[in-house]
Amino acid sequence: MNEPVKERRITWTKDNAHLLAGYRDEPRLDMGAMIRAVRRQAPLVMTCAIAGVVIAILMILGSVPRYTAVETVLLDEERAELLDEVSPLPNAVRSDTAVQSEIEIIKSRALAYQVVDLLKLDQDADFLSPPLGVTEKLNRMVSSVTRPIAQLLTPDPPVRENSGPTESDETGAAGSQIPIFNLEVTDRDRAVRILRDRLSVSRSGQSLVIEIGFSDFDPTRAALVARGYGAAYESFQLLTTNEVAAKAEAWLRERLEVLEQKSIQATSALQEFRTENDLVQVRGDLLTEQQQSELATELVNAAASSAEAEAYLSSLESLLARANGNEDIIAVPFVEGLVAGVSDELRREYLNAGQSYRRIVEQFGETHPQAQLLDERIQELADTLLVELEQATEAARIAYNIARGRERSLRADLEATTGTTDLNVALRGRLQQLEAISETYAQVYRDYLARLEVTMQQQNFPIASVKIISPAEIPKDPSSPRKKAMLFIGLLLGGLLGTLAGTARELIPKPVRTVSELRQEVGLSCAGMLPNAGSLGNSGAIDTYTQTIERLAQACEANALKSDGLLIAIAPLTQGLKRTYDLPLELANRLSRNGTLRVLVVFEHSPPQALPATALADIETVSLQDALGGVQASAAAGSVDSDQTVLTKELRANFSFVLLVMDPLSQSEQSDPHAWAYDMTLLRIPWGKVLPSFVSDALLDHPRFSEALTTTVLEDADLGKARRYLSTGSYEELKING
Template sequence: MTEPVRDRRISWQPVTTQGLDRGEAGPQADFGGLYRAARRQMRLVAICAATGIVLSILIILGSVPRYIAGVTVLLDEERAELINQVSPLPSVVRSDAVVQSEIQIIRSEALALQVVDALDLDENEAFLSPPVGATQRVIDAVMSLTDPLARALSPRPPSAPSSADGVASSGATPDLKRTDRDRAAATLRDRLSVSRSGRSLVIEVSYRGYDPVLTTRIARTYGSAYEQFNLRTNNDVAVTAERWLRDRLEVVEAQSISAAAAVQEFRVENGLLEVRGGLLTEQQQSELASQLVSASAETAGARAQLDSMEALLARAEAGGDIVTVPLARGEDQSVVQGIRRDYVEAQMRYARLADEFGADNPRALDLAATIENLRDAMRLELEQATEAARVVHAVAQSREQSLQADLSAATRIGSDGVALRGRLQQLEAIAATYAEVYRGYLNSLEVTLQQQQFPISVVKIISDASIPTGAISPQKKSVLIMGMMLGILLGAFLGAVRELMPKPLRSASAMREDTGLHCAGLLPRPADAGTEDGRATRMRTIQHLAEACERHSRYGSGLMVLVTPLTAAEEFGRDMPRQLGRRLAAGGARDVLLIDAVEPRDGESQPFETEEAGLHSIGLEALFVEHDGAEAPHRAGLDAVSANLRERFDVVLVLTQPLAGPVAPDAPGWPVDLAILRVPWGSVHASFVTDALVDRAAFRSVLATTVLEGADLEAARRYMSRGSYEERALHA
């Protein structure tokens, strides 16, 4: 709640709601306030929306219909792979950059010129000079007004450089004159739209024009021109590659023949003969090395067998049993196996007899002699096998040494030609490289010739253009909706600006909150005075004013009330003081006097001429003439008149000049008990009221209440909380 005057204080206490608010203080969203603000500015928003719709209708009526036709082109990957098979220069992967390059080719001036030549658009006046709508004319007119300013603000082009002698060079200006063909191509490019469908290899080519048939023809021609451009490009690449390949084949062929001849001459000169794909010395060394490995393995096997037999023989000489006799492969082992079998059986029988009958048994003694004989026979066989193993080992060792000597001799002979063999390998590698290059160029030339005979295009038209059935512009629904939405946004913006700006006083609660002054209520304007709500509101406000007067009434001595308008507004008539006087007279006052101290306006009759029961009226001049014959009021006269009036009347209502007028309402010095301030509804701000009270200290000291006059009740409700006491009181 704001205080109207900070340096001075009025006589009454402002209304406060601190005792009623028991909630915690803090920022809260005032949705009710937002709703009331939206309700107040609804008319402005509706006007702006209607204006936007009207402007949209004018734009639609002033626009020329435009049509669109398009073709859909596919960059075929299967055909691209086929080109890779028959092309000397494989096609690159269809990446994003490649697709964007194809889009720029379609937008290029070269392709536009092909379409112009195919349809003779440079000779078509309707194409070169399309119709212009009223909307475009308005835009062009605005641009014609702003272009000179833009050119004036643009920097000047740099001057021509001076020559060596200080004189500016005046070279010939190149001829940049644009022909009809160039203008037609530029128009095509301006109205052409090329886009990629998502992340696919499909390109959509569309053209916008004013003639649906010509628009369709242009779109179709663009598709076929792009397809032919791709075919010609592939064919040109193949022809250029063929010429280059033929030139390279002649050079590579001569180089390959020279390299092969150099290899053969080097072989003959150095005796490097080749047998079964390799040199003779190399084959000999390979065979000797292989035989030496085999001989070494045989020697190692013979030595292992000899060591085993010598170990068994040493064991037998030490008295141990001979378990087996290893023989070389190919020897008869049946005799050794028979002896070993008889030896084992004799030992088993001897053991049983010795266990049953003892070692002294004659049969046991015979078996012991037999076992000894069999052991001697096995030792003899082992000695013979050991001698045979020594012979085999000696032979294998001798063969290994012989092969090793032969290999060493062959290696010494071959080491003398290491440098020759290295040079030969270099010459063979050079000859093989030239031969491989020659075969590659020959294969490329073959597929290039095939491509020229079988032209392939990676571009395929999958959807041709059709004649459009309706115009794409102006889009009536979209334009209307956009105009309405822009109007609503503009209205909302203006309404927000109006709401953020200080608002005039339109409700009693606003008067109390913004100025800190008590307000008795609203008095409706004449248009609302005859309605039921208007009558109820007026009666309620008059009742509050009467109650404010009665609280200060001192019957017997008379009550002087100053009724002062804030400004000289048309809303302030004599009805409110008259009705207040009637209410006071009907409420118990013996007599009520109305004094009109306001000069009548031009053409206005003298007020308060009708006398009613308990209610009297008189003008200021007539009052003083009646009292003492004076024509002008003065301080002594006012005191005497006031004392006389207090004795004769219970209540005296003095209607004075405006508070904010050139003459202060308390300048005559009326000795009043209280004052009522009449504020015009919706015309002044709270600061105006408080500033006026600062300059009128005497009036402020006796101010009891205020009243808002000339209220538009329907508009006033928009500034009150829905369902509040004040809002419901308007319907009482």
């Protein structure tokens, strides 16, 4: 009937409508399969989520409520303004590192000891022995079991062989006594540990505000501890500032005494050196150096004036040479203080006369009287400009000679001063060295003196750089347990665990539950599903049962021979079918066509209980042993194979359909014990109990049964669960719901 059973790879692909079309190998996300998987695992996810909520509720009911009080502290830079008014040093802006350092100070054990001493928490029995919730009790129970095991696994510390004091120890103790610390854990230490465990310190955003929170089972005590932390922190700031300032003052005074002596010695050495070498200072410089500086400055100015006068004289001489060469003189340079500046008026008159002359010549010619008058005026103006140019040239020459004489005089004076009053190079170097040493000691002394003044002012103005802006109040509502958050987390974690469990259930191999799975994963034809006894009460289950029986009957009738009867072997895959004999009898009734055809049901073993009377109306039943016994009684003694052949011929000749009800295939001792009777076979597979690989392996062990296999049927199906595995809108799903 069918091809040999093949092992098929399970992939996430879309089902094909036709079996002969093959499978689509391209990867594709089957949304329908995912929705069906979600629908199947939804009860598990909901159960886990409800379990998570229940656990959260139990934890909430078993928890001891805690109350959190918050003290808000500002790292106030403006509060140091009073100190800044009397201090030359500006107040530094706090960086992120400085704020984090302040937070660590608040969390420190030193500040915790101050709070314990302030509030006497080491004497409060309720604080030292707080009530425990369910979580704490469970942790203690676990610790009581794990701590001894951990102690057993932890090696003992090494023990010194000579524990007594040695000679070197006694010598060291005599020379410098080693301090003895008390390492015993007291109630004060336990109070500090509890205090730090319940303390929370955080920075508000990027501001300079620090929030100090404390949680306790008593709201009043929580507020007291939070306020105690604020007061202790403020006191710590004042004490630290005074202590640092006092130590700095003592150190600065010691250094000032040393610097004062060194500064006096350096100044005295400088003055003695000047007196011995007659090095007089005027306005901070030596007298010779001041004279040389003034002469050099005047010489530079004189040289610049001389160069300017020389350039002016050269320009005038060039213009005079051009004028003597009968070239037009447009302008005469003006020398301030030497020649009157009339060249601009003469130049304009000369230019206007020239333009008028050319215009009259162009119109009337050179013989015109007006042209002759203008020509004479132009000659007069040219002579006047030439005379003015000669005067300006002579004046520029005089100015140049004066500038050169002054420059030569200053240069001679500077050379005379430099050559006659030059100090010894070694003396000048030694003088500069002594001046540098004296100035350095003086500057260092002034800096230390300013720092000492600042330190003394800080001691006189003990202002803390912190300010409590929101004192802690008694909390009204508990901060823990957070009921809504715990319920949400319980619901979320429960749902997540349920989702993971459901995903794992979907990923592991699943038993056969639908006709399409049997077709795709095993490659077998399936007539349908037979509902279990509990599902036969509704009309949909009855219709499914009737439809499946009808499909089985049609498969049998399609293989019926025209002359001889058809031998049909019906075998369950495993034991455990709830209605073992109902299917063969119902199928026999359908094949008998209300008694028009003879149908025989042969049982491999006699049924242990009576068969239903309604199923025996139109069919005949017999056990295999009785049938073989009748053949042996009516025929001569022969072999078993001859008896089976005779029985087969008689059954084919006398009955249209012979249904052989076999034992389960997985329980049969032989491979194919009734191969002689197989015209076609029907396999009964229990719904939701066997994997596809189990079906394939069982058929491989029964090759004759597998070759004659016509179709299969899924029995004892739970239709309510089966709908979760069917594609929405598929023919199979519509038939079940119908």
